[in-house]
Amino acid sequence: MRRILALTGGVGGAKLALGLSRVLEAHEVLFAVNTADDFTHLGLHISPDIDSLTYALAGQNNTETGWGRAGDSWHCIETFAELGGADWFRLGDKDLALHLRRTQLMAAGGTLTDATASIAQALGIAHPIAPMSNDAVRTIVHTDSGPLAFQHYFVRERCAPRVERFEFRGGDTAELNPLIESWLDGCDGVVICPSNPYVSIDPMLSLGRLRERLTDLPVVAISPIVGGLALKGPAAKMMAELHVPATVEAVAAHYHDILDGLVIDSTDAEASKLIGIPTIVTNTIMVTLADRVALASAALGFLGDLTPAS
Amino acid sequence: MRRILALTGGVGGAKLALGLSRVLEAHEVLFAVNTADDFTHLGLHISPDIDSLTYALAGQNNTETGWGRAGDSWHCIETFAELGGADWFRLGDKDLALHLRRTQLMAAGGTLTDATASIAQALGIAHPIAPMSNDAVRTIVHTDSGPLAFQHYFVRERCAPRVERFEFRGGDTAELNPLIESWLDGCDGVVICPSNPYVSIDPMLSLGRLRERLTDLPVVAISPIVGGLALKGPAAKMMAELHVPATVEAVAAHYHDILDGLVIDSTDAEASKLIGIPTIVTNTIMVTLADRVALASAALGFLGDLTPAS
Numbered sequence: 001m002r003r004i005l006a007l008t009g010g011v012g013g014a015k016l017a018l019g020l021s022r023v024l025e026a027h028e029v030l031f032a033v034n035t036a037d038d039f040t041h042l043g044l045h046i047s048p049d050i051d052s053l054t055y056a057l058a059g060q061n062n063t064e065t066g067w068g069r070a071g072d073s074w075h076c077i078e079t080f081a082e083l084g085g086a087d088w089f090r091l092g093d094k095d096l097a098l099h100l101r102r103t104q105l106m107a108a109g110g111t112l113t114d115a116t117a118s119i120a121q122a123l124g125i126a127h128p129i130a131p132m133s134n135d136a137v138r139t140i141v142h143t144d145s146g147p148l149a150f151q152h153y154f155v156r157e158r159c160a161p162r163v164e165r166f167e168f169r170g171g172d173t174a175e176l177n178p179l180i181e182s183w184l185d186g187c188d189g190v191v192i193c194p195s196n197p198y199v200s201i202d203p204m205l206s207l208g209r210l211r212e213r214l215t216d217l218p219v220v221a222i223s224p225i226v227g228g229l230a231l232k233g234p235a236a237k238m239m240a241e242l243h244v245p246a247t248v249e250a251v252a253a254h255y256h257d258i259l260d261g262l263v264i265d266s267t268d269a270e271a272s273k274l275i276g277i278p279t280i281v282t283n284t285i286m287v288t289l290a291d292r293v294a295l296a297s298a299a300l301g302f303l304g305d306l307t308p309a310s
Numbered sequence: 311m312r313r314i315l316a317l318t319g320g321v322g323g324a325k326l327a328l329g330l331s332r333v334l335e336a337h338e339v340l341f342a343v344n345t346a347d348d349f350t351h352l353g354l355h356i357s358p359d360i361d362s363l364t365y366a367l368a369g370q371n372n373t374e375t376g377w378g379r380a381g382d383s384w385h386c387i388e389t390f391a392e393l394g395g396a397d398w399f400r401l402g403d404k405d406l407a408l409h410l411r412r413t414q415l416m417a418a419g420g421t422l423t424d425a426t427a428s429i430a431q432a433l434g435i436a437h438p439i440a441p442m443s444n445d446a447v448r449t450i451v452h453t454d455s456g457p458l459a460f461q462h463y464f465v466r467e468r469c470a471p472r473v474e475r476f477e478f479r480g481g482d483t484a485e486l487n488p489l490i491e492s493w494l495d496g497c498d499g500v501v502i503c504p505s506n507p508y509v510s511i512d513p514m515l516s517l518g519r520l521r522e523r524l525t526d527l528p529v530v531a532i533s534p535i536v537g538g539l540a541l542k543g544p545a546a547k548m549m550a551e552l553h554v555p556a557t558v559e560a561v562a563a564h565y566h567d568i569l570d571g572l573v574i575d576s577t578d579a580e581a582s583k584l585i586g587i588p589t590i591v592t593n594t595i596m597v598t599l600a601d602r603v604a605l606a607s608a609a610l611g612f613l614g615d616l617t618p619a620s
Contacts, residue, residue, distance in 0.1 A: 042410050043353050075383050079407035083432045085414060093403045097389035100352050104395060122393045
């Protein structure tokens with residue numbers, strides 16, 4: 001089994017992606033990344049999930065902040081605030097360089113895929129990264145405070161408003177990245193990284209025929225919910241607000257039409273028999289690089305044992 | 311004499327401007343600044359001369375580099391280069407914040423004057439700064455290597471190509487900043503700072519009726535040429551390439567239709583009698599703040615003693 005598609009969002013998913021990159025050769029995996037969190041800020045094209053993955057694969061993720069680039073500084077954004085600008089989106093000085101470079105490459109006519117590849121190459125990343133689309137898809141979070149652009153909901157408002165529903169604006173016309181489309185031909189299996197099902201994975205699944213094509217392939221997901229909590233980000237809070245229990249069963253149910261197996265944490269071992277599809281129980285809390293590699297290996301082994309559900 | 315117009319370019323002129331700001335109240339002087347060096351770089355509106363003046367008046371000019379902001383760092387531009395971007399224009403992290411802020415304010419509909427005022431206020435500057443125009447005027451340096459945008463000539467090519475002529479693209483339609491226009495009504499006199507006559511002062515003089523209106527006012531210039539050399543920048547090299555001797559006489563001749571008096575350095579005392587208009591001889595090499603204030607005082611005293619030439 002050596003042609004894997006991995007679907008990932010930002011920080012949480014990128015941890016597993018790093019593990020996958022240590023057990024799969026560059027030609028054996030394609031990382032498809034959510035871009036519905038992207039936004040234009042200060043004239044810059046910012047792609048938070050691509051950046052989290054890029055920094056993780058380059059060994060440049062900032063482990064102090066949990067986001068952004070390692071060893072970054074804040075001279076620009078602090079000065080920007082002194083000059084009267086809003087600083088709710090904390091751009092590090094080095095991180096800013098990436099946004100400037102992406103914006104420059106795209107202004108010169110490159111696609112988001114081209115820009116991503118150029119930056120990844122400069123950072124020494126061998127594994128291919130495919131933004132889910134070269135077209136703009138933008139998550140709008142409909143909340144009790146009204147509709148909010150994703151980063152406004154997520155960063156500026158710190159996920160405080162109650163979620164009512166999600167809209168992936170542009171998703172109906174955006175084309176699935178042709179790199180992903182062609183990777184699906186002859187693809188051996190799919191790993192859904194432990195990312196937010198609603199705002200990291202669903203935007204991808206809404207594109208073109210991706211969801212339909214995944215029904216014909218072995219698909220395993222790693223539950224982003226552990227012990228009723230989200231390891232990273234607002235997934236559990238969102239589930240509560242959407243009146244969905246924050247459980248591994250609910251994660252399985254969310255992906256019911258495409259999922260052939262779920263990887264759950266030992267904390268949730270009891271729930272294994274309630275899920276209704278094959279599961280494996282292991283440690284899914286990735287602290288060390290060894291944790292990432294072990295979970296990636298376990299997920300790939302599990303995937304190899306499965307055949308398509310339909 | 312308490313309504314002074316000062317015309318200035320970047321670093322050299324800004325030294326005198328700082329001196330003027332210490333001897334004139336904020337309501338007694340308007341700093342009109344060259345914007346023909348402005349350019350769009352990485353999507354940012356960069357106004358080098360406005361910035362040099364702003365940093366000088368704020369006490370934030372970088373005395374180590376001679377340009378840019380004091381105490382700046384280079385994390386962004388260095389990372390940008392690592393990502394494959396061109397770094398010939400050295401943007402400091404703090405300096406970058408100013409360009410981001412200006413670009414943001416202008417994208418929101420502000421004029422260059424509005425953006426300049428907002429930034430100046432944030433930096434605690436009381437004296438008004440008027441970009442020469444809110445419209446784009448761009449110096450094209452026609453050289454033996456072909457036409458070059460000013461910053462390409464000045465920074466990227468380090469002034470190496472031989473100058474043939476200058477073009478102020480857009481200058482024929484750009485409107486003189488209304489702030490300058492109205493300041494001229496009741497203006498008591500004009501100080502031309504020791505800036506490059508060709509690329510810092512001439513672009514301003516090319517706008518609207520400014521040159522014509524200056525013929526009716528007392529105008530003194532501080533020679534940017536001292537002992538046959540330019541204290542700052544390529545003025546002397548340009549003069550040689552244009553077959554003009556790099557002398558204080560040539561500076562006077564350059565401004566012949568508007569100039570009523572020239573301030574020259576003691577080094578050039580001998581030339582005083584060759585100039586044909588009133589001169590004062592003093593130290594024009596501004597090293598300390600006291601030098602700046604002394605020269606500003608001398609120029610203003612000289613200006614007070616003059617009557618319009620025509």
